[in-house]
Amino acid sequence: MxxxxxxxxxxxxxxxxxxxxxxxxxxxxxxxxxxxxxxxxxxxxxxxxxxxxxxxxxxxxxxxxxxxxxxxxxxxxxxxxxxxxxxxxxxxxxxxxxxxxxxxxxxxxxxxxxxxxxxxxxxxxxxxxxxxxxxxxxxxxxxxxxxxVRCYCEDCAAAFREWLEAKYEEVEALNEAWGNTFWSQQYPSFEAVDPPGLTPAEHHPSRLLDYHRFASDSVAEYNxxxxxxxxxxxxxxxxxxxxxxxxxxxxxxxxxxxxxxxxxxxxxxxxxxxxxxxxxxxxxxxxxxxxxxxxxxxxxxxxxxxxxxxxxxxxxxxxxxxxxxxxxxxxxxxxxxxxxxxxxxxxxxxxxxxxxxxxxxxxxxxxxxxxxxxxxxxxxxxxxxxLFDLEPVDAPVALLHDYESLWATENQPHSPHWHYWSHLRAYYDALRARGVQVDVVSPTSDLDDYAAAVAPTLYLVGDDLAAHLEAYVADGGHLLFGARTGEKDPHNQLHESLAPGPLADLAGVRVDQHESLPDGMPTRLRYDGETHDYRTWASWLDAEGATAVGEYTAGVAEGRTAVTRTDRGRGSVTYCGCWPTDRLADGLVTDLLGAANVAHTSRFPEGVRVAERNGYAWVTNFTSEELSLSAPTDAAFVVGGETVGAFDVAVVETPAATVSLD
Amino acid sequence: MxxxxxxxxxxxxxxxxxxxxxxxxxxxxxxxxxxxxxxxxxxxxxxxxxxxxxxxxxxxxxxxxxxxxxxxxxxxxxxxxxxxxxxxxxxxxxxxxxxxxxxxxxxxxxxxxxxxxxxxxxxxxxxxxxxxxxxxxxxxxxxxxxxxVRCYCEDCAAAFREWLEAKYEEVEALNEAWGNTFWSQQYPSFEAVDPPGLTPAEHHPSRLLDYHRFASDSVAEYNxxxxxxxxxxxxxxxxxxxxxxxxxxxxxxxxxxxxxxxxxxxxxxxxxxxxxxxxxxxxxxxxxxxxxxxxxxxxxxxxxxxxxxxxxxxxxxxxxxxxxxxxxxxxxxxxxxxxxxxxxxxxxxxxxxxxxxxxxxxxxxxxxxxxxxxxxxxxxxxxxxxLFDLEPVDAPVALLHDYESLWATENQPHSPHWHYWSHLRAYYDALRARGVQVDVVSPTSDLDDYAAAVAPTLYLVGDDLAAHLEAYVADGGHLLFGARTGEKDPHNQLHESLAPGPLADLAGVRVDQHESLPDGMPTRLRYDGETHDYRTWASWLDAEGATAVGEYTAGVAEGRTAVTRTDRGRGSVTYCGCWPTDRLADGLVTDLLGAANVAHTSRFPEGVRVAERNGYAWVTNFTSEELSLSAPTDAAFVVGGETVGAFDVAVVETPAATVSLD
Amino acid sequence: MxxxxxxxxxxxxxxxxxxxxxxxxxxxxxxxxxxxxxxxxxxxxxxxxxxxxxxxxxxxxxxxxxxxxxxxxxxxxxxxxxxxxxxxxxxxxxxxxxxxxxxxxxxxxxxxxxxxxxxxxxxxxxxxxxxxxxxxxxxxxxxxxxxxVRCYCEDCAAAFREWLEAKYEEVEALNEAWGNTFWSQQYPSFEAVDPPGLTPAEHHPSRLLDYHRFASDSVAEYNxxxxxxxxxxxxxxxxxxxxxxxxxxxxxxxxxxxxxxxxxxxxxxxxxxxxxxxxxxxxxxxxxxxxxxxxxxxxxxxxxxxxxxxxxxxxxxxxxxxxxxxxxxxxxxxxxxxxxxxxxxxxxxxxxxxxxxxxxxxxxxxxxxxxxxxxxxxxxxxxxxxLFDLEPVDAPVALLHDYESLWATENQPHSPHWHYWSHLRAYYDALRARGVQVDVVSPTSDLDDYAAAVAPTLYLVGDDLAAHLEAYVADGGHLLFGARTGEKDPHNQLHESLAPGPLADLAGVRVDQHESLPDGMPTRLRYDGETHDYRTWASWLDAEGATAVGEYTAGVAEGRTAVTRTDRGRGSVTYCGCWPTDRLADGLVTDLLGAANVAHTSRFPEGVRVAERNGYAWVTNFTSEELSLSAPTDAAFVVGGETVGAFDVAVVETPAATVSLD
Ligand SMILES: [Mg+2]
Ligand SMILES: [Mg+2]
Ligand SMILES: [Mg+2]
Ligand SMILES: [Zn+2]
Ligand SMILES: [Zn+2]
Ligand SMILES: [Zn+2]
CATH class of the missing domain: 3.20.20.80 (Glycosidases)
Structure with a gap:
């Protein structure tokens, strides 16, 4: 290092x-x-x-x-x-x-x-x-x-057509996959497809998604x-x-x-x-x-x-x-x-x-x-x-991040306040406030090593991905799904069945309705005996096998299910239909960590974090307030000490979960 | 139905x-x-x-x-x-x-x-x-x-030239009608006229108005x-x-x-x-x-x-x-x-x-x-x-709505808060809060059947329209003019005389000054013994035959006339120089309904409305509060009853004016 | 007149x-x-x-x-x-x-x-x-x-190339002057230089500055x-x-x-x-x-x-x-x-x-x-x-305004709240509140007649300008520099030495750091025994010969020097590193006027000003409050009198500095 x-x-x-x-x-x-x-x-x-x-x-x-x-x-x-x-x-x-x-x-x-x-x-x-x-x-x-990343030149138009032909082989397959019956958007040939230019109304979401995939792939090829x-x-x-x-x-x-x-x-x-x-x-x-x-x-x-x-x-x-x-x-x-x-x-x-x-x-x-x-x-x-040499980080929890779900939701945000990264952060911040190391990984990656996984917005889900996640849970994994998970298929069409489509069996849930709400409308729910606030997005759930563990308590949603949980053998699946504010996210995450037996700390305040690598706990203070640490008495401080000044750091040889603030 | x-x-x-x-x-x-x-x-x-x-x-x-x-x-x-x-x-x-x-x-x-x-x-x-x-x-x-509606392509350019030639015959007539001496905007020929493109400063308002007319006409022709x-x-x-x-x-x-x-x-x-x-x-x-x-x-x-x-x-x-x-x-x-x-x-x-x-x-x-x-x-x-079969609605009051006045004022709003539809709504909402059915009609349409008419912004007025309205009032009609009425002639030029130009005799009024005011500046007037607030626009009136019935009481306008009224035989004309807030609009409208002998209700709250069709009164509740109706004891409820729940409706066989809230 | x-x-x-x-x-x-x-x-x-x-x-x-x-x-x-x-x-x-x-x-x-x-x-x-x-x-x-002023047509492209060739003679000189090694922006020839078009990221500041100079020169030539x-x-x-x-x-x-x-x-x-x-x-x-x-x-x-x-x-x-x-x-x-x-x-x-x-x-x-x-x-x-005939105004103070510094800072404002004219006004308003007439002049103009000069943002400074200002101070001039003075050389590059570059010796100061701050961050300093607020910009100074007379008292800047002053023979130089709010500007300006022996009034309130021309003092009241003047008893009022109504004026034959408000 x-x-x-x-x-x-x-x-x-x-x-x-x-x-x-x-x-x-x-x-x-x-x-x-x-x-x-x-x-x-x-x-x-x-x-x-x-x-x-x-x-x-x-x-x-x-x-x-x-x-x-x-x-x-x-x-x-x-x-x-x-x-x-x-x-x-x-x-x-x-x-x-x-x-x-x-x-x-x-x-x-x-x-x-x-x-x-x-x-x-x-x-x-x-x-x-x-x-x-x-x-x-x-x-x-x-x-x-x-x-x-995205360019709209003639070279890109030509390359996009080739990319589509390689993917779909026949233009009929493209028309079917995108759903081009809508608004007469059928293409007579691959040659007829253009990059998305300036149109009076919004673009076809499936066309946009493939253009975003193509553009990203073009950079990968250039790399x-x-x-x-x-x-x-x-x-x-x-x-x-x-x-x-x-x-x-x-x-x-x-x-x-x-x-x-x-x-x-x-x-x-x-x-x-x-x-x-x-x-x-x-x-x-x-x-x-x-x-x-x-x-x-x-x-x-x-x-x-x-x-x-x-x-x-x-x-x-x-x-x-x-x-x-x-x-x-x-x-x-x-x-x-x-x-x-x-x-x-x-x-x-x-x-x-x-x-x-x-x-x-x-x-x-x-x-x-x-x-x-x-x-x-x-x-x-x-x-x-x-700094000194260290082994790689060993994270017990995975956060499933999917670029395609980012592209698809940001093209159809359905709310000016939808912001993919911020929504991911609702869960990530809660995990980090508990001192847990998190690997942010693709949902298709190998999840065997993770005790728990959080998928804040796994928006595009096909059968293969559903099977992959089922296998993870069957193998004892604990999985937490967040809002808009399973809304679409990989072509950015709605599933034939209600959301979460192919994840419905695994999660034991169907989405009956969704709504997006501006700030200022009442947004409340009850989870684990306490009232919480949520924001921006609410899906109303029908538990079909799962247990309702959270319920909306305001607005038209009142009485509808907000959060479900279901045990699947040694594993479990939680589905949260809304965008949680911080205390609710903490509740969801600590219940998950508990179920998965992941060691964690008491809840650290905003700006103070502990992270473990190779047996050392790094306590980083991103605030202007001095803070006072508790660590096991025999733990050696290799940088700093128990008092951590404003914007200072301490490194102590002990698991992160053994550290707390006084 | x-x-x-x-x-x-x-x-x-x-x-x-x-x-x-x-x-x-x-x-x-x-x-x-x-x-x-x-x-x-x-x-x-x-x-x-x-x-x-x-x-x-x-x-x-x-x-x-x-x-x-x-x-x-x-x-x-x-x-x-x-x-x-x-x-x-x-x-x-x-x-x-x-x-x-x-x-x-x-x-x-x-x-x-x-x-x-x-x-x-x-x-x-x-x-x-x-x-x-x-x-x-x-x-x-x-x-x-x-x-x-508006397109700026070459086909439109050609069609616009033809449209202009059909309207003006000679380009000199166009130059005169628009007033193209200003900033040397004379055209040498119809061929020289283009759709309004991207210019460093704003366009000539008469050119814009005719382009908006042409564009609308093009759709009508296509239809x-x-x-x-x-x-x-x-x-x-x-x-x-x-x-x-x-x-x-x-x-x-x-x-x-x-x-x-x-x-x-x-x-x-x-x-x-x-x-x-x-x-x-x-x-x-x-x-x-x-x-x-x-x-x-x-x-x-x-x-x-x-x-x-x-x-x-x-x-x-x-x-x-x-x-x-x-x-x-x-x-x-x-x-x-x-x-x-x-x-x-x-x-x-x-x-x-x-x-x-x-x-x-x-x-x-x-x-x-x-x-x-x-x-x-x-x-x-x-x-x-x-639902069941019904005769058409029979409305006692007309609201005069003029697309050309909309185009002309929105091209020269003279205030970022000018909004044609919202200004119309100030009067419309007041009428509807009194249970009155309103036909929204063109000012040039036959007004004989209406006991009263409201023209919130009849901005473009020529002699023909003035004569039409004079005849209406002479025939016993009661007419209420709102802000900016009569500011311009049909070519979007100011009249030679002060506003309201050809309506000045009918209304008995001249506009001495106008001003537009941002929120936060004092805007008060006195009408019918009470102090009211107005917004965005104030014309200062000189009564010339009419009676001053409203007076500004704040700002530079203090002491100037805000509203005038004049009787014309069995009819009457009111001119309101400002954009009224809701209580003032109610005052203006109830005085109008009183003069015209139009049956109406007491004032319904926001979100609750009664509308009559074919002898039935529909009470619609667009609020989350339950409400309690009074209707004549012999009136039959065909839908619902005296208690109308949140977002519910009651239909009762009685004139709307006989219905009230408890 | x-x-x-x-x-x-x-x-x-x-x-x-x-x-x-x-x-x-x-x-x-x-x-x-x-x-x-x-x-x-x-x-x-x-x-x-x-x-x-x-x-x-x-x-x-x-x-x-x-x-x-x-x-x-x-x-x-x-x-x-x-x-x-x-x-x-x-x-x-x-x-x-x-x-x-x-x-x-x-x-x-x-x-x-x-x-x-x-x-x-x-x-x-x-x-x-x-x-x-x-x-x-x-x-x-x-x-x-x-x-x-700025156009991007082909004629301008050609004219810009000629203008550059006339200025730099060899393209290597242009590349050197602009600093085109950065991001591989070297030009192979004058012919290769274009007007600044639409680029993914911002333009080279030296290229922009010369385009702004060229565009302004083009208008001058046209005039x-x-x-x-x-x-x-x-x-x-x-x-x-x-x-x-x-x-x-x-x-x-x-x-x-x-x-x-x-x-x-x-x-x-x-x-x-x-x-x-x-x-x-x-x-x-x-x-x-x-x-x-x-x-x-x-x-x-x-x-x-x-x-x-x-x-x-x-x-x-x-x-x-x-x-x-x-x-x-x-x-x-x-x-x-x-x-x-x-x-x-x-x-x-x-x-x-x-x-x-x-x-x-x-x-x-x-x-x-x-x-x-x-x-x-x-x-x-x-x-x-x-009105009556008068001699020209005779102003004792110069405000140094430099269009090129305006262009350069507005191209690299480094804060959305940087606004060149408003920053100038911080000093100008303070001088005017003290009844002082101010010539707004180019920094390169002859300053001999001015007892004092204020340079709020003399951003671009070369050796010639530095020498010109040194001569002014050596000759007894009192000079006040404001924020960002001396940050760049005339080609819009940073100086080899720290700011204020060639003015460092004259001002006895070096700029150690600068920062721009959004509203809401603490911005305080101490000057002359009192606490003041500043806004938007703070340079942290190292006095090198000058005396620290103002010190930041909040934020990361706490304890750093905000204002320095140094005597240079009969003259003096003050350097203020921040954008002062009004009370601080008054303090800086009155200290300057005192040093320079410029007669001035007590501080007039916002909206009331006194200005002297040809022995007459004009008291202008831009407020809706009546005010009451004191002038020497023998001073003759030629317009108005001691009571000045709302938006009224008085003209009295007396030096401005003898006038005050009761
Ligand atoms: Mg946070
Ligand atoms: Mg309303
Ligand atoms: Mg001021
Ligand atoms: Zn391209
Ligand atoms: Zn067209
Ligand atoms: Zn040009």
């Missing part, structure tokens, strides 16, 4: 590099990521390459005992390339090209751009195939950032091109990619096989402003929301059930959220500890120095633009000093 | 149709509307027709003692058609085509689309010309839904094409169309002559979220706002002064508003009763079954997608059982 | 003109502005000119002892011209042309449009070269209104074409232009040399709704915010340090803001007095009569559309009667 940094030697005079790299080594850093936007520097004119600068930079990194992580520079093609090939640009739904002048404007399906990608990736990887200081590669950069070329040059190298937080358009699971490990870019105080509905608290604006960050750690760890890297860690103030409050004292260290507790093997701060030029001048680095230390520098050095 | 339903056999396996149709008959239904989006099913390839399925469905309907209402399927042309003729697509103001993939994207002025319309309509109408089970036709579907072809095939058939609620872009009056009766699509809990500014109450989210729904009943009844049909009645939860709360218990029955009380002869629920596929999966039917009864089913059957 | 009016004879029958012009003379008016939108009337067809009407109108003006101000009619080219030359249209960033049909849609860089401009301007100026009644010309109208042609025809004429209020896209300083004096269009009750974030008070909705209006007076006066004209003065209610409240009684007179107190030599009301046709029907004039007097008429006549 070490610390690294992202570096752009091309932004600085070469006489400075030696100093920069030496200071990195002095801070205890291990890896230096470079080259991700340097195509224009590497190939200033078509076919004229300049590698001397990068050779030198890598050499310096090696000379100082560190290793380089290189990036394919395909996120920022140079101007000469787009002027030669304007067809590589993406297009908006109305056909307007996305122009050069920022980044990520190129189409993943453009044959020209794929050729050019192959050309440059081959060139850079061959260059460093034998360089002993290069540890591995990041393919491209943040696929899909700035809303670019595979990189991975293959990198391994072709040197198959000892690792290949990774830096995904983003709370990012839905690209199915990270689908890239997992092509990567050695996943990486992601963690910006805690940006996410609370940019990714979540609602106003962040002052503490969150200073250090982020620990659960929001951790769920992404657990997602990118869960995708391969293996340690991941934070390929970009927020180093201080950043430029892209609406506001730029300075992080709390120590927040940059806190984030590194939290990442490692959740399974990171490496944390690279983005970036070494604040850049004087271009779009990210208002983005801090570990050092300021004049080379002096910035606020994150000491934090990074402290983390590098404190 | 019977009940029917909309059915899409093409969405279901044909072996199911018999069951479905039998269940309709069992529910007591009379009419089944079909075919409105079935072009793709009827003509899967160009020139290859398949009618067998529809023949069978109609046969089943007839076999079960019901009648079919068919629809021309022109709202959803198949993909092969738009691929053959991309020119049939509408265009946005910047020229972007509106794409296939939802519905209603075709241009009403496209010669190609008109030819294709003629071809398909001729085909379907000829097919069923002799079918004894087909009662009549709905032309197309919801003309202009999804903001498609006439349908009506003529339908009658050509079988002139015993009725022809109707399903208009929409609070829909302004299409002048429903202009289609009245071409239709045998008007129909419309009533979605009470959708309208309160989608059509009105401001947050709906919980009761409104559960059952809608009775006045909002009723004003549309009265508008589509008023357009022909004849019974209308509800061609689509909300059956339960719906997909298109922001939120989808479940309607109150009984709401679906309540809506049918209210429709009939306001003059409907038939109420068709939309639709028989929730559809598994396409854009409207989140739209309920009377039955669920698995065929089992949904919440509206019993309500529909109850309504079918309770 | 006289009063005039804008007149559009082309909107009225010619038989009316004599009456209109006679009534103007009766009101005591001196100047009549005409012709600004009359191209279509002057040249109804290409090459066919009609000047008879304008000849006659000018003759009538002269006959009644007044003078005409004519305007080149280029803001509204006729339809025949754009149909002949569609290439004269501007384009949006996505290439969509800006259409004819309102105004100002033509490209300043279009060679065709420049030719046509030359043709029509030559024609109209030659026509009146010898007319004794024409005093001078206004070039075009409100350059850039409706967001049209020069007018000025040269006007002077060529008759070099006794004055040439002016009517700029707009709080308008940032066009650098007014850059047109100053080409104009004899600057003019602007003042709409006080429009600005408070349209230009400022936040809700206006009732008094402001009735009379505007005096400081908002006055800062524009002082800007257009400061641009040439010479009297200016109000070329359009709001005459009553106006059409373009969201709401149109009637102005307070007397507001139209108050505005004229305020304008003169701030250095206007002439105030022309816009317009003589409300127009019956076109886009501005809801815009009052001094007379109504029927010719009768409107609310502003008596106010205008009163002002004409009361």
């Amino acid at each position: 070490t610390i690294g940094v992202c570096y752009f030697p091309e932004h600085w005079p070469d006489e400075r590099w030696e100093t920069d790299v030496r200071q990195m080594a002095e801070a205890g850093l291990s890896y230096v990521r470079m080259g991700e936007f340097a195509w224009g520097r590497i190939e200033p004119e078509h076919g004229e390459f300049d590698f001397a600068w990068l050779d030198e930079a890598i050499g310096l990194v090696g000379d100082h005992g560190m290793e380089a992580v290189l990036c394919t520079p395909t996120a920022t093609p140079p101007k000469w390339l787009v002027d030669e090939h304007p067809d590589i640009r993406q297009a908006d739904p109305d056909g307007t090209p996305r122009e050069w002048g920022s980044r990520r404007f190129t189409c993943f399906n453009s044959p020209t751009y794929r050729e050019e990608t192959e050309r440059i990736v081959r060139k850079v990887t061959e260059r460093y195939a034998d360089n002993p200081h290069v540890a591995g590669w990041q393919a491209d950069n943040e696929y899909g950032c700035h809303d670019t 595979r091109l990189h991975a293959d070329l990198i391994r072709e040059a040197n198959d000892d190298w690792f290949v990774t990619h830096n995904f983003m937080g709370d990012f839905g358009a690209l199915d990270a699971h689908s890239l997992a096989d092509d990567l050695d490990f996943l990486g992601w870019d963690s910006y805690p105080t940006g996410f609370v402003q940019d990714r979540r509905p609602g106003q962040a608290t002052t503490d969150e604006l200073r250090a982020g929301d620990p659960d929001e960050v951790a769920m992404n750690h657990d997602l990118y760890r869960g995708a391969k059930r293996a340690p991941f890297w934070v390929l970009e860690q927020q180093p201080g103030d950043v430029n892209w959220p609406p506001h730029a409050p300075q992080p709390a004292e120590g927040a940059m260290r806190l984030w590194a500890h939290q990442a490692v507790a959740h399974g990171a093997d490496e944390v690279l701060y983005f970036r070494w120095r604040r850049c004087r030029e271009g779009q990210e001048q208002y983005h801090a680095g570990l050092r300021k633009q004049d080379g002096s230390p910035d606020r994150g520098y000491d934090d990074a050095a402290a983390a590098a000093d404190e | 019977t009940i029917g339903v909309c059915y899409f056999p093409e969405h279901w396996p044909d072996e199911r149709w018999e069951t479905d149709v039998r269940q309709m008959a069992e529910a007591g239904l009379s009419y089944v509307r079909m075919g409105e989006f079935a072009w793709g099913r009827i003509e899967p390839e160009h020139g290859e027709f398949d009618f067998a399925w529809l023949d069978e469905a109609i046969g089943l309907v007839g076999d079960h003692g019901m009648e079919a209402v068919l629809c021309t399927p022109t709202a959803t042309p198949p993909k092969w058609l738009v691929d053959e003729h991309p020119d049939i697509r509408q265009a946005d103001p910047d020229g972007t085509p509106r794409e296939w993939g939802s519905r209603r994207f075709t241009c009403f002025n496209s010669p190609t689309y008109r030819e294709e319309t003629e071809r398909i309509v001729r085909k379907v109408t000829e097919r069923y010309a002799d079918n004894p089970h087909v009662a009549g036709w709905q032309a197309d579907n919801e003309y202009g839904c999804h903001d498609t 006439r094409l349908h009506a003529d072809l339908i009658r050509e095939a079988n002139d015993d058939w009725f022809v109707t169309h399903n208009f929409m609620g609070d829909f302004g872009a299409l002048d429903a009056h202009s289609l009245a002559d071409d239709l045998d009766f008007l129909g419309w699509d009533s979605y009470p809990t959708g309208f309160v979220q989608d059509r009105r500014p401001g947050q709906a109450t919980t009761d409104e989210l559960r059952a809608g706002d009775p006045d909002e729904v009723a004003m549309n009943h009265d508008l589509y009844r008023g357009a022909k002064r004849a019974p209308f049909w509800v061609l689509e009645q909300q059956p339960g939860d719906v997909n298109w508003p922001p939120h989808a709360p479940q309607p109150a218990e009984g709401a679906m029955r309540l809506w049918a009763h209210q429709a009939v009380a306001h003059g409907a002869d038939e109420v068709l629920y939309f639709r028989w079954r929730r559809c598994r596929e396409g854009q409207e999966q989140y739209h309920a039917g009377l039955r669920k997608q698995d065929g089992s009864p949904d919440r509206g089913y019993d309500d529909a059957a109850a309504a079918a059982d309770e | 006289t009063i005039g009016v804008c007149y559009f004879p082309e909107h009225w029958p010619d038989e009316r003109w004599e009456t209109d012009v006679r009534q103007m003379a009766e009101a005591g008016l001196s100047y009549v502005r005409m012709g600004e939108f009359a191209w279509g009337r002057i040249e109804p067809e290409h090459g066919e000119f009609d000047f008879a009407w304008l000849d006659e109108a000018i003759g009538l003006v002269g006959d009644h002892g007044m003078e005409a101000v004519l305007c080149t009619p280029t803001a509204t080219p006729p339809k025949w011209l754009v149909d002949e030359h569609p290439d004269i249209r501007q384009a949006d960033p996505d290439g969509t042309p800006r259409e004819w049909g309102s105004r100002r849609f033509t490209c300043f860089n279009s060679p065709t449009y420049r030719e046509e401009t030359e043709r029509i301007v030559r024609k109209v100026t030659e026509r009146y070269a010898d007319n004794p009644h024409v005093a001078g010309w206004q070039a075009d109208n409100e350059y850039g209104c409706h967001d049209t 020069r074409l007018h000025a040269d042609l006007i002077r060529e025809a008759n070099d006794d004429w004055f040439v002016t232009h009517n700029f707009m209020g709080d308008f940032g896209a066009l650098d007014a300083h850059s047109l100053a040399d080409d104009l004899d004096f600057l003019g602007w269009d003042s709409y006080p009750t429009g600005f408070v709704q349209d230009r400022r974030p936040g809700q206006a008070t009732t008094d402001e909705l009735r009379a505007g915010d005096p400081d908002e209006v006055a800062m524009n007076h002082d800007l257009y006066r400061g641009a040439k340090r010479a009297p200016f004209w109000v070329l359009e003065q709001q005459p009553g209610d106006v059409n373009w803001p969201p709401h149109a409240p009637q102005p307070a009684e007397g507001a139209m007179r108050l505005w004229a007095h305020q304008a003169v107190a701030h250095g206007a030599d002439e105030v022309l009301y816009f317009r003589w009569r409300r127009c019956r046709e076109g886009q501005e029907q809801y815009h009052a004039g001094l007379r109504k559309q029927d010719g009768s007097p409107d609310r502003g008429y008596d106010d205008a006549a009163a002002a004409a009667d009361e």
